[in-house]
Amino acid sequence: AQKVTQAQTEISVVEKEDVTLDCVYETRDTTYYLFWYKQPPSGELVFLIRRNSFDEQNEISGRYSWNFQKSTSSFNFTITASQVVDSAVYFCALPDTGRRALTFGSGTRLQVQP
Amino acid sequence: DVKVTQSSRYLVKRTGEKVFLECVQDMDHENMFWYRQDPGLGLRLIYFSYDVKMKEKGDIPEGYSVSREKKERFSLILESASTNQTSMYLCASSLPPGQGHTGELFFGEGSRLTVL
Numbered sequence: 754a755q756k757v758t759q760a761q762t763e764i765s766v767v768e769k770e771d772v773t774l775d776c777v778y779e780t781r782d783t784t785y786y787l788f789w790y791k792q793p794p795s796g797e798l799v800f801l802i803r804r805n806s807f808d809e810q811n812e813i814s815g816r817y818s819w820n821f822q823k824s825t826s827s828f829n830f831t832i833t834a835s836q837v838v839d840s841a842v843y844f845c846a847l848p849d850t851g852r853r854a855l856t857f858g859s860g861t862r863l864q865v866q867p
Numbered sequence: 868d869v870k871v872t873q874s875s876r877y878l879v880k881r882t883g884e885k886v887f888l889e890c891v892q893d894m895d896h897e898n899m900f901w902y903r904q905d906p907g908l909g910l911r912l913i914y915f916s917y918d919v920k921m922k923e924k925g926d927i928p929e930g931y932s933v934s935r936e937k938k939e940r941f942s943l944i945l946e947s948a949s950t951n952q953t954s955m956y957l958c959a960s961s962l963p964p965g966q967g968h969t970g971e972l973f974f975g976e977g978s979r980l981t982v983l
Contacts, residue, residue, distance in 0.1 A: 762907070786969050796876075796977040798957065803969050844909065848970050852915060852923065853898050853963055855972055859909035 755780050755847045759858035766835050767866050774830040774861045776845030782806075785819065787828045788846040788855060798844065804828065835865045870894070873975035880982050886945040888978050890958030895962050897963060899941035900972065901925075901933065904955040914958075916941055917963075946981045955979050 756779040766772045777785065789801040802812060804821050812819045816833045832839055842862045846855040874889035892899065898917055902910040904924075912925030914933040921927075922933050930952060934942045945952055956979075959972040 757884050757909075759909075788906065790974075796955065796979075798959075798972075798974040799974070800971055803971060840929075849912075852912070852925070853917065853961065853970060854900055854915055854925065855970070856912075857910040859907055 755849050755856040757845050757847050757856055757858035759843075759845055759861050762859070763862040763864070764862040765866065768837060769834050771833050772835050772863065772865075773832060774832075774843050774845075774863065776828045776830065778826050778828065778845070778847050780826075780847055782848075782850060785850070786848055787850075789819065789828075789830050790806060790844045790846060790857075791831060792842040792844065792860070794841070801830075801843075832863075835863075837865050837867050840865045851862045869910075871958055871960055871973050871975040872979045873956075875978050876976060878978060878980045880948050880980065882947075882982060884948050884982075886948050886954055886980065886982075888943040888945075888958075888980070890941045890943070891939050892958075892960040892973070893939065894960065895938065895975070896960035896973070897938075898961045899935065899944045900959045900961075901931075901941065902957045902959065903927065903937060904957055910957065913916070913943065916980055945980075948980075950982050953980060953982045 758777045790798045817832045820829045842860045844860045845858045871892045901913040909964040916935045932944045958975040
């Protein structure tokens with residue numbers, strides 16, 4: 754069965770600090786996608802990124818970057834120069850291909866203090 | 868843009884009441900899902916559906932049922948609400964992976980249910 758572990762329950766940083774959110778996964782699939790979602794206080798989960806297991810290159814999008822390491826089954830998310838608007842719950846997810854659903858980690862709540 | 872709309876953002880019900888949570892998507896997605904979100908537990912899959920009149924149990928189906936009479940609508944039903952069903956309920960839809968689609972889920976804003 755798929756499993757996603759986000760060991761950090763809550764992280765608090767001061768604005769402009771860099772922060773890394775960890776994600777470790779387990780899967781028997783040989784090829785797969787990995788996802789990150791953001792849930793701001795409004796409640797709706799917002800898609801951030803999808804990575805294919807074939808592509809281990811780091812991805813950068815503005816202040817966001819993702820480090821995918823298949824050897825350690827990790828898909829970590831770094832926010833550079835954090836801002837108050839980054840305050841949210843962040844979820845890592847892995848497809849449960851047998852059910853077309855996503856298996857989510859328990860989430861990491863990020864608080865960015867001004 | 869894909870739009871997933873959940874009928875109620877906040878509901879307060881009494882123990883034993885029948886509760887309907889409605890979800891509508893406007894992108895002709897085949898797959899629809901109901902998740903429950905609780906602190907420390909992340910999102911847990913309750914039920915999902917690949918097509919009209921089709922449903923499959925997720926990880927925590929007990930106490931819930933679903934209905935999918937039309938492709939765009941997926942309803943979650945609590946036959947007799949209990950206090951341990953107080954939670955945030957999230958509906959999502961997607962296209963199946965393949966043909967350029969990655970199985971990304973599109974979520975509604977959530978329905979926060981309180982059962983007294």
